[in-house]
Amino acid sequence: MASGGSGRLAAPGRATLRQGFAVLGVAIRREPRMFAISTFGSLVFGALTVADAWVLGWSADNVVLPAFDTGVTTTGGLVTVVALFVGVAIVRGAAIVARRWGAGIMQYRMQAHDRRAVTRQYLRLPLSWHQRHPTGELLSNANSDVEAAWAPIAPLPMAVGTVAMMVIAVVTMVLTDPVLAAIGLMVFPLVILSNLVFQRFQSPLMTRVQALRAELSEIAHESFDGAMVVKSLGREAEETERFAAKAHTLRDTSIRAGVVRAVFDPVLEALPSLGVLAVLVAGVIRVQSGATEAGDVVNVAYLLMVVAFPIRSLGWLLGEFPRSIVGFDRVRSVLRETGEMQYGDQRLPGSDRGALLEVSHLGFAYDPDQPVLDDVTFVVEPGRTVALVGATASGKSTLATLLFRLVDPERGTIAVDGRELRTLVAGELADQAALVPQQAFLFDDTVRGNVTLGADVPDELVWSALRTAQADGFVAALPDGLDTRLGERGASLSGGQRQRLSLARALVRRPRLLVMDDATSAVDPEVEARILAALRSESSDSTVVVVAYRKATIALADEVVFLAGGRVVDQGPHTELLARNPEYADLVNAYEQEAAERVTEGGAEPGAGGAADPAATPTVGGRVAR
Ligand SMILES: Nc1ncnc2c1ncn2[C@@H]1O[C@H](COP(=O)(O)OP(=O)(O)OP(=O)(O)O)[C@@H](O)[C@H]1O
Numbered sequence: 143m144a145s146g147g148s149g150r151l152a153a154p155g156r157a158t159l160r161q162g163f164a165v166l167g168v169a170i171r172r173e174p175r176m177f178a179i180s181t182f183g184s185l186v187f188g189a190l191t192v193a194d195a196w197v198l199g200w201s202a203d204n205v206v207l208p209a210f211d212t213g214v215t216t217t218g219g220l221v222t223v224v225a226l227f228v229g230v231a232i233v234r235g236a237a238i239v240a241r242r243w244g245a246g247i248m249q250y251r252m253q254a255h256d257r258r259a260v261t262r263q264y265l266r267l268p269l270s271w272h273q274r275h276p277t278g279e280l281l282s283n284a285n286s287d288v289e290a291a292w293a294p295i296a297p298l299p300m301a302v303g304t305v306a307m308m309v310i311a312v313v314t315m316v317l318t319d320p321v322l323a324a325i326g327l328m329v330f331p332l333v334i335l336s337n338l339v340f341q342r343f344q345s346p347l348m349t350r351v352q353a354l355r356a357e358l359s360e361i362a363h364e365s366f367d368g369a370m371v372v373k374s375l376g377r378e379a380e381e382t383e384r385f386a387a388k389a390h391t392l393r394d395t396s397i398r399a400g401v402v403r404a405v406f407d408p409v410l411e412a413l414p415s416l417g418v419l420a421v422l423v424a425g426v427i428r429v430q431s432g433a434t435e436a437g438d439v440v441n442v443a444y445l446l447m448v449v450a451f452p453i454r455s456l457g458w459l460l461g462e463f464p465r466s467i468v469g470f471d472r473v474r475s476v477l478r479e480t481g482e483m484q485y486g487d488q489r490l491p492g493s494d495r496g497a498l499l500e501v502s503h504l505g506f507a508y509d510p511d512q513p514v515l516d517d518v519t520f521v522v523e524p525g526r527t528v529a530l531v532g533a534t535a536s537g538k539s540t541l542a543t544l545l546f547r548l549v550d551p552e553r554g555t556i557a558v559d560g561r562e563l564r565t566l567v568a569g570e571l572a573d574q575a576a577l578v579p580q581q582a583f584l585f586d587d588t589v590r591g592n593v594t595l596g597a598d599v600p601d602e603l604v605w606s607a608l609r610t611a612q613a614d615g616f617v618a619a620l621p622d623g624l625d626t627r628l629g630e631r632g633a634s635l636s637g638g639q640r641q642r643l644s645l646a647r648a649l650v651r652r653p654r655l656l657v658m659d660d661a662t663s664a665v666d667p668e669v670e671a672r673i674l675a676a677l678r679s680e681s682s683d684s685t686v687v688v689v690a691y692r693k694a695t696i697a698l699a700d701e702v703v704f705l706a707g708g709r710v711v712d713q714g715p716h717t718e719l720l721a722r723n724p725e726y727a728d729l730v731n732a733y734e735q736e737a738a739e740r741v742t743e744g745g746a747e748p749g750a751g752g753a754a755d756p757a758a759t760p761t762v763g764g765r766v767a768r
C-alpha cells in the first residue's frame with residue numbers, strides 16, 4: 143500500500159458500512175442542529191412525495207376516472223386537485239431548501255474544522271515530524287483528504303429522508319394492495335446486495351486514489367519548488383515524465399473506480415424500474431380479474447417510482463463511504479500524531495542583558511548508529527560572542543536547531559539563564575532569542591512584512607534593524623521601499639540581500655540571544671565585516687553565537703568553540719586556538735585559501751552585489767580574502 147494509506151481497510155463491505163456510519167456519527171455529534179434541520183427538511187420532503195402519490199391516486203379515483211365514465215368534469219373537483227398539487231409542491235420546495243442548506247452548512251463546517259485542526263497540528267508538531275513528511279502530503283491531507291472525509295454529508299439527509307419515505311411508502315403500498323406491494327418490494331434486497339458488491343470493488347480503489355493524490359501533490363510541489371534546478375539542468379522532460387507517470391497511475395485507478403461506479407449506477411437505477419414494470423403487469427392482470435382497482439395499481443407503481451429515485455441517494459451515500467473513510471483515516475492519523483513537545487511553566491527574566499547560555503553533555507543523533515553531537519559542553523556568558531567553527535557536517539546546524547528546541551536532545555541539557563529549555567513556557571524562547579538560519583527564507587510579502595512577520599513594529603525600528611544588517615541601502619533603492627513585495631521566497635532579491643533581510647528579521651526582535659548559522663555566507667567579506675561591527679556596537683548587550691568560516695568573522699568573536707566529529711575538541715580565543723591547534727589552523731586557513739583561489743580564478747559567487755545594491759562593494763577586484 144502506498145505511503146500514508148490505511149491498512150485497516152483490508153476487508154470492505156460490512157466493515158466499510160460500519161466505518162462509514164461511524165465517520166458520519168462524528169459529524170452528526172459535532173453539528174446536531176444542522177443535521178436536525180436538514181433531516182427534518184428531508185423527512186417533510188419524503189412525506190410529501192408520498193402524499194403526492196396519494197393525491198394522484200385520489201384524483202384518479204375521484205376526478206379523472208369519473209370524468210371518463212360520465213363525460214363531465216366538475217369545477218370543484220378540478221380546483222381541489224390543482225390546490226392539492228400546488229400546495230404539496232410549495233411545501234416540498236421549502237423542505238428541499240432546508241435540506242440542502244443544513245447539509246451544506248454541516249459539510250463545510252466539518253471541512254473547516256478539520257482543516258483548522260490539521261493546520262494547528264502541523265504548527266504544533268516538531269521539526270523532526272516535518273522532516274519525515276513532505277509538503278505535498280501535508281497539502282493533500284489538508285485539502286483532498288478533508289474533502290473526501292466529509293463528502294457523504296451532502297447526500298446524508300436525503301438518505302435519512304429516503305429511509306423514512308421508504309417506510310411510509312412500503313406501509314402505504316402494503317395497505318393499498320399487499321400482493322402488488324410484495325411484487326414491487328422484491329427490488330429492495332437486490333439493491334442492497336448490489337451495493338455491497340459495489341463497496342467490495344470500490345474500497346481498495348479509493349484507498350489507492352487518495353494515496354496517489356498525495357503522492358502526485360508531492361511530486362508537483364517538489365518540481366515547482368526546484369524549478370531553478372530543473373530548468374538550469376534541462377531536466378524538464380524527466381520531471382514531466384515523473385509527474386506524468388504518477389498522474390497516469392492516478393488516472394487509471396480513478397477510471398477503474400469510475401468504471402465500477404458506471405456499472406453499478408445503472409443497475410441501481412434499473413432495478414426499481416423493473417419493479418415498476420412487474421407491478422404494472424401484475425396490476426393489469428389483477429384489475430382484469432377484478433381483484434383491485436386501477437387507482438391502486440397507479441398508486442403502488444407511482445410509490446415504487448418515487449422510492450426509486452431516492453434509493454439512488456442511498457447509493458450516493460454508500461458510494462462515498464470508501465473515499466470518506468480513507469480521507470478521514472488520513473486526517474486522523476495526522477491529528478493522532480504525538481510528536482508534540484511538552485512545555486514547562488518557567489519564564490525567562492525579561493532583562494535587557496544578554497542571556498546566559500549553558501550547553502552541557504549534549505548528545506543527539508538522527509540515525510541511532512551515527513551520533514551527530516556527542517557530549518557537547520560549553521558556556522556563553524551574557525553579552526559575549528562565540529564563534530562555532532567546524533568542518534562541514536560537523537553538526538553546527540544541528541546544534542543550532544537544538545538551541546532553539548526545534549528538536550529535543552537525546553542526552554544532556556541546554557539552559558538559558560539557568561532554566562532548562564524543556565521547563566520553559568511554550569513560545570518563551572522565541573520571544574527572547576532569534577535564530578538566523580543557514581537557508582534564508584523569505585515570504586511572498588513586503589520587506590516590512592518579512593522583517594516584522596506581522597508584529598506591530600514602528601518603521602524606525604525596522605530601519606534600524608536593516609541598518610545593522612547592512613540592508614538599508616538596497617531596501618531604500620527598491621521601488622516601494624519597505625512596501626516592496628518580494629515575490630515567492632524573495633525571488634526578486636539576490637542571495638546576499640535575502641540573507642541580510644533574514645538577519646534584520648532576527649535583529650528587529652532585539653533578541654537577548656542571537657544565533658547566526660552561517661547567516662552571511664552569501665554576503666561579501668567587507669559587508670560581512672560591517673554587519674558584525676554594527677552588531678557588536680548596537681547589540682553589544684546580546685549574547686551571540688555565530689557559525690562562521692571566515693577568519694575575519696571568527697576573529698571578531700570573543701571566543702571560539704571548535705567542533706569536530708560532533709564533539710567540542712577545543713575552545714578558547716581564536717589566536718590561541720590558531721597557535722595551539724593544528725587541526726583548527728588547517729580548517730580556517732584552508733577556507734581562506736580556497737576563497738582566495740576562487741576570487742583570483744574569477745569564479746566568485748556574484749551573491750551579495752548587484753546593480754540594485756548600493757550597500758555592496760564592487761565585486762570585481764574588491765573581494766580580497768583576508
Ligand atoms: N534532517 C536530517 N536527517 C538526517 N541526518 C541529518 C539531518 N540533518 C543533518 N543530518 C546529518 O547530520 C550531520 C550534521 O549536519 P549539520 O547540518 O548539523 O552539519 P553542519 O555542521 O551544519 O554542516 P555545514 O557546515 O555543511 O552546514 C550530517 O552528517 C548530516 O548528514
Ligand SMILES: [Mg+2]
Pocket residue numbers: 538539540580659660
Ligand atoms: Mg550547517
